[in-house]
Amino acid sequence: xxxxxxxxxxxxxxxLDAMLTAADTPSVIRSWSAGAPTTGRALWRRIADAGVFAxxxxxxxxxxxxxxxxxxxxxxxxxxHAVPGPxxxxxxAAVLLNEPEAxxxxxxxxxxxxxxxxxxPEGSYAxxxxxxxxxxxxxxxxxxxxxxxxxxxTSLDPARRLTLLDRGGxxxxxxxxxxxxxxxxxLATAAQALGVGLALLDTTVAYVKQRVQFGVPIGSFQALxxxxxxxxxxxxxxxxxxxxAALSMDPADVAAAKVTAxxxxxxxxxxxxxxxxxxxxxAEYDLSLWLTKARALRTAWGSPGxxxxxxxxxxxxxGGRRS
Amino acid sequence: MDLDHSPADEAFRAEARAxxxxxVPPTPLPSLETEEGFAAxxxxxxxxxxxxxxxxxxxxxxxxxxxxxxxxxxxxxxxxAAGAPGRVxxxxxxxxAPTLFDHGTEEQRAxxxxxxxxxxxxxxxxWSEPEAGxxxxxxxxxxxxxxxxxxxxxxxxxxxxxAFADRAFGLFRSEPDTPKPHQGLTYAxxxxxxxxxxxxxIGRLDGKPAFAELFLDEVxxxxxxxxxxxxxxxxxxxxxxxxxxxxxLRSPGRFLAAADRLVDLWREHGDPADTALRDRxxxxxxxxxxxxLFTYAHASRFLQGEPLGPESSxxxxxxxxxxxxxxxxxxxxxxxxxxxxxxxxxxxYVFSLAGPVYAGTNEIQRDIIAERLLGLPxxxx
Numbered sequence: 001x002x003x004x005x006x007x008x009x010x011x012x013x014x015x016l017d018a019m020l021t022a023a024d025t026p027s028v029i030r031s032w033s034a035g036a037p038t039t040g041r042a043l044w045r046r047i048a049d050a051g052v053f054a055x056x057x058x059x060x061x062x063x064x065x066x067x068x069x070x071x072x073x074x075x076x077x078x079x080x081h082a083v084p085g086p087x088x089x090x091x092x093a094a095v096l097l098n099e100p101e102a103x104x105x106x107x108x109x110x111x112x113x114x115x116x117x118x119x120x121p122e123g124s125y126a127x128x129x130x131x132x133x134x135x136x137x138x139x140x141x142x143x144x145x146x147x148x149x150x151x152x153x154t155s156l157d158p159a160r161r162l163t164l165l166d167r168g169g170x171x172x173x174x175x176x177x178x179x180x181x182x183x184x185x186x187l188a189t190a191a192q193a194l195g196v197g198l199a200l201l202d203t204t205v206a207y208v209k210q211r212v213q214f215g216v217p218i219g220s221f222q223a224l225x226x227x228x229x230x231x232x233x234x235x236x237x238x239x240x241x242x243x244x245a246a247l248s249m250d251p252a253d254v255a256a257a258k259v260t261a262x263x264x265x266x267x268x269x270x271x272x273x274x275x276x277x278x279x280x281x282x283a284e285y286d287l288s289l290w291l292t293k294a295r296a297l298r299t300a301w302g303s304p305g306x307x308x309x310x311x312x313x314x315x316x317x318x319g320g321r322r323s
Numbered sequence: 324m325d326l327d328h329s330p331a332d333e334a335f336r337a338e339a340r341a342x343x344x345x346x347v348p349p350t351p352l353p354s355l356e357t358e359e360g361f362a363a364x365x366x367x368x369x370x371x372x373x374x375x376x377x378x379x380x381x382x383x384x385x386x387x388x389x390x391x392x393x394x395x396x397x398x399x400x401x402x403x404a405a406g407a408p409g410r411v412x413x414x415x416x417x418x419x420a421p422t423l424f425d426h427g428t429e430e431q432r433a434x435x436x437x438x439x440x441x442x443x444x445x446x447x448x449x450w451s452e453p454e455a456g457x458x459x460x461x462x463x464x465x466x467x468x469x470x471x472x473x474x475x476x477x478x479x480x481x482x483x484x485x486a487f488a489d490r491a492f493g494l495f496r497s498e499p500d501t502p503k504p505h506q507g508l509t510y511a512x513x514x515x516x517x518x519x520x521x522x523x524x525i526g527r528l529d530g531k532p533a534f535a536e537l538f539l540d541e542v543x544x545x546x547x548x549x550x551x552x553x554x555x556x557x558x559x560x561x562x563x564x565x566x567x568x569x570x571x572l573r574s575p576g577r578f579l580a581a582a583d584r585l586v587d588l589w590r591e592h593g594d595p596a597d598t599a600l601r602d603r604x605x606x607x608x609x610x611x612x613x614x615x616l617f618t619y620a621h622a623s624r625f626l627q628g629e630p631l632g633p634e635s636s637x638x639x640x641x642x643x644x645x646x647x648x649x650x651x652x653x654x655x656x657x658x659x660x661x662x663x664x665x666x667x668x669x670x671x672y673v674f675s676l677a678g679p680v681y682a683g684t685n686e687i688q689r690d691i692i693a694e695r696l697l698g699l700p701x702x703x704x
Contacts, residue, residue, distance in 0.1 A: 001393055003326055003619040004627075069324055205697050220702030222686075225693030232692055233637050240616030241609070247326055256609040305598065308605035312586070316612045318579055 003240070005073065013073050016050055020081035026286045032084040033158035037131045040084055041116070047083070048113020050074075056094035056184065061107035063094070068184070072191040072246040079195025079265075079297075082289045084159040086118040086127045088188040088301060093117035093136050095181040096143055099173040106134060119185075120165050121178065125153070127300075129163030136172070137165045143176040144169045157296035159289065179251065185301045186254045190242050190261040193297040197235045197265030200290050204228065204272040218275075227271045234264035244317070252314025259307035262298045269294035326619065328397065335390065336397045342374060343405035352408045354670055356531035361445075361487040364411035368442025378416060378440045385432065386440030392622045399574035406580070414484055415439045415446030419492050421563040422510070426551040434547075435512075447485035447515065449493030449537055450560075452478055457687050457704075459494070460505040460557060464539065466495035472545040473497070473553075475513060478538055483681070485535035486524035490514050494556045508556035512548040519543070529664060529673045573642045575615035578649070581671070582611035585653055588668075592656050603652040610645045617641075633695040636688040643678030643685060650675045 005013070023043050032040040047053070055071040057063020065071070071091065078087055094110055096119060097103045109115040117134040120126035129135055129149035137146040146165035153162045205228060208219030218224055238261040245257035269291045273280045280287050298304065328336070352367065353360035371377035372386055380395045381387025390398070410416065420439065423432050438444040455462040464477025475495055485491060491513055498507025515522055519542040524532035551559035589604045617638070625631055650672035654661035663669060679685040693699045 001326060001328055001332070001619065002623050002626075003324060003616065004623045005324055009324065201697075205699065209699065216702070217700050219693075219699040222690065222702065222704065225697075225699050225702075226686070226689040228697055228699070229640070229689035229692035232697060233640055236634075236637050237610075237613040237617055237641055240620050241613050243324065244326065244612070244616040247324065253612075256612060260609055260613060305602065308602045308609075309598075311605045311608055312589070312601060315586075316608055318612050318615055 003243070005069075005243075009070060009073050012070060013077055016047075016052070016074060016077040017080065019046060019050060020077060020083065023081070025081040025083055026289055029082055029084050029159045029289050032131075033161075035130070035152070035161070037085075040131070043083065044085055044116060045113045047078070047087075048111070052078070053090055053094070053113060054111040056091045057107045057111040058103075061103050061111070063107065063111045065094075066184075068187060068246040068249055069243065071184075072187060072242055075188045075191035076195040076198070076242075079192035079197075079293075080199045082159070082196065082199070082293055084128075086116060086132055088185050088192065089118040089127050089132070090116065091188045092119045092181040092185040092301075093134065095184045096136060096138065096176045096178070097172070098177055102143075102172040110134070119181070125162035126165050128161050129165060130161055135165050135169075137167070137169065138176060138178055138181075139167070141175050142171055143173040144171055155292075155296050157292040159293065160296050182301065183249060183251050183254050186258040186307075187242070187245055187249070189297055189301045190238075190245065190254070190257040193258075193262040193265040193294065194235065194238055194242050196290055196294050196297065197231070197238070197261070197268040200265070200268045200272040200287075200294065201228065201231050201235060203287060203290070204231075204268075204275050208275055224275055227275065231264075231268040231271050234267055238264040248317050250314070250317055252311050252316050255302065255307040255310035255314070256316055258302055259304045259311075262294075262300075263304060265294045266298050326616075328393070332394055332397050335394050336401055339376070339398050339401040340405070342376060343401060343407055346370060346374075347405045347407045351406075351667055354531060355409055355411045356486075356527070356533040358487060361411060361484075364408055365442045365445060367408050368410070368412050368445075372441040377412070377442070378420070378436075381420070381436065381440065385436035392625060396574060396576070396618065396622065399576035400579060401576070403574075403576040403580035404583070411484065412439060412442055412445055414448050414488075415444075418448055418563070419446050419512075422492075422550055422559060425562055426510075426559045428547075430547065431550065444490055445484065445488045447482050447488035447491040447535075449479040449482045449485070449491040449513075451481045453480055456481075457684055460503075460508075462494060462496060462508070464493070464495050465499070466497040466509045466511060466544070466553075467541075468497075469543070472543055473509070473511060473549065475511060475519075475539045475542040475544055478536065480536045481525075481534050481681075482537050483534045485515060485522055485537060486532040488515060491537065492550075494560055497553050497556075505557040507554050508560075509553045510550040510556035510559045511544050512550070513539075513542055513544050517542050527673065528676060529669075531673075533677075573638075573646075575611065575618045578611040578614055578642065578645060581646075581649055582607045585649060585656075588653055588656050592658070600652070600656060603648070604656075607645075607649045607652055610641075610649070614638075614642060614645065633691050636683075636691040637696075639682060640679075640685045640688045640692070643675075643682075646675040646678050647672075 028039045052074045054063040055065045055067045057065050115134045116132045118126045118132035119136040121138045135146035137144045147169040148166040149163040211218050241257040241260050245253040279285050352363040355364040378387040379390050379398050382389050452462050466473040494508045497509040501507035519540040521538040523536040525534050527533040585607050653668045
């Protein structure tokens with residue numbers, strides 16, 4: 001029993017954080033949102049070079065995975081920097097492509113960042129279908145390479161460009177492991193949401209320390225302190241659920257982590273908006289990039305209600321329990 | 324990173340589980356906040372102690388098994404999963420004992436801990452006063468030097484368990500004119516039946532005498548019943564205050580077991596169409612797991628040598644609010660039956676309502692989180 005990240009995992013998180021800090025993600029996000037993904041594509045390659053996508057790809061296909069704990073570590077950092085793109089979808093694609101032929105053809109390029117994949121179950125929006133080069137449609141019991149996509153619809157998070165995939169296309173596999181892909185996508189989303197929430201808390205704490213009203217920093221007022229304390233509590237209790245779920249990869253554990261982390265991030269976003277005052281309500285202030293993502297991640301890859309239902313139907317892991 | 328218990332911990336779990344299966348009373352004991360229930364819970368403490376299960380983390384010489392934090396957590400999981408009674412000795416075990424381990428003398432530990440472990444002496448806390456609640460350091464009860472000891476005078480209140488307990492511990496002002504209020508305090512233990520002590524039980528929300536007011540009129544306390552140096556009481560008391568808020572007051576096992584019982588209740592009484600209630604049941608399950616995992620992470624850091632710091636304030640707010648939400652959900656699930664007072668769920672509900680108030684109010688905890696964990700500037704309370 002040692003429920004802590006080891007030195008190597010912590011070093012991985014720090015190196016990703018440093019790389020993403022230097023990458024000036026706000027300007028990358030704004031270009032991506034405007035349909036100009038050149039800098040985003042370049043950042044994608046650097047994330048791949050750091051080994052992030054390889055964590056979801058088996059060694060047989062030039063990956064290093066599957067390593068869900070390390071993947072969760074990486075996605076916390078991706079969320080912390082609000083990195084745009086079909087990151088979670090690429091993880092889901094790596095899981096869905098388990099037929100040897102399709103895997104051999106696509107997984108190495110997916111791990112290396114050469115291709116950007118997106119995925120949509122039938123009838124759902126595929127994230128960033130206009131940028132992705134591999135469009136995977138899970139249609140009934142078939143996994144197909146979609147031939148194209150419909151018009152881009154804007155998300156509340158402008159960095160999320162939603163598209164419906166065209167029907168038909170090449171059949172890649174029958175009976176792809178959709179439940180397993182959902183579990184991986186949910187874990188990645190949970191970790192990403194946690195990172196979004198942690199960044200929102202840090203930014204807001206820094207803001208209330210320097211914003212002066214009535215002659216004192218507003219962070220000295222108890223009404224503000226208690227809202228931030230609640231955000232801290234919510235995030236710190238979501239964190240172990242995310243890593244506990246990564247260890248077990250049990251669908252109910254992952255659903256619990258997903259609903260808890262995304263609700264904690266969203267609650268933190270509401271507090272961040274309130275405590276920043278009017279400036280926080282503007283699109284031009286970078287806080288908006290995180291605020292809007294927190295909203296979108298609440299329902300991405302499983303709404304709160306779906307996740308809670310799964311928790312009750314599946315039952316969570318846990319020490320001395322008998323049920 | 325792993326969540327695997329060692330074979331030794333699992334063997335310990337099996338041993339605890341077997342003992343509990345053979346000993347836990349088949350029907351719940353009466354409420355420990357009644358005279359009859361207090362006596363029954365005291366007898367249960369003796370039964371636990373007879374086989375050295377009452378204080379597993381203490382050294383063997385005081386009645387424990389000398390097990391570490393992880394085995395203690397395992398024991399607690401098993402204890403509550405088995406439906407074993409609440410611990411009437413909790414105040415002594417989780418508040419006074421850690422202070423004695425850190426600041427007491429050999430003589431004090433040898434004299435005080437074994438009867439605490441066996442339930443022979445049950446301890447009440449005597450922190451608050453009518454004018455000193457969250458601002459505890461403003462307390463006014465006095466300790467005046469006398470031959471061979473001290474004379475305690477003043478008034479304490481909200482003293483949990485004091486209606487039926489044997490002894491109490493608290494802070495007393497031994498130096499009246501110090502520059503700061505937390506200076507000049509002395510940590511003393513006293514007999515609740517000593518001459519000069521008047522105990523006036525106070526009915527909690529449901530009328531049960533869960534706490535009491537204590538009136539002290541020149542109550543003699545010998546020197547050997549002072550912990551640490553006279554005048555250093557604040558430091559002595561605060562060094563273990565984190566225990567009350569965090570790890571050792573509310574183990575995850577308690578909430579895992581309660582969440583399990585809630586799920587059973589949901590399966591039995593829940594309307595599948597009532598997804599609002601279903602979501603609250605799911606939240607109880609998730610919260611128990613979150614608390615367990617948070618605690619394992621906390622314990623892992625402690626075991627690699629990091630101190631238990633202000634993080635314990637995160638625990639305290641979480642479990643106290645979680646406990647209320649869980650019991651509210653159970654009572655709502657029970658529908659019209661939910662208002663009956665004589666059920667375990669109702670007893671647990673009334674008990675849970677005090678959680679955000681005692682052991683440092685949740686407002687104080689949020690101040691600690693904001694100032695010590697987030698680094699926000701101090702301001703007026």
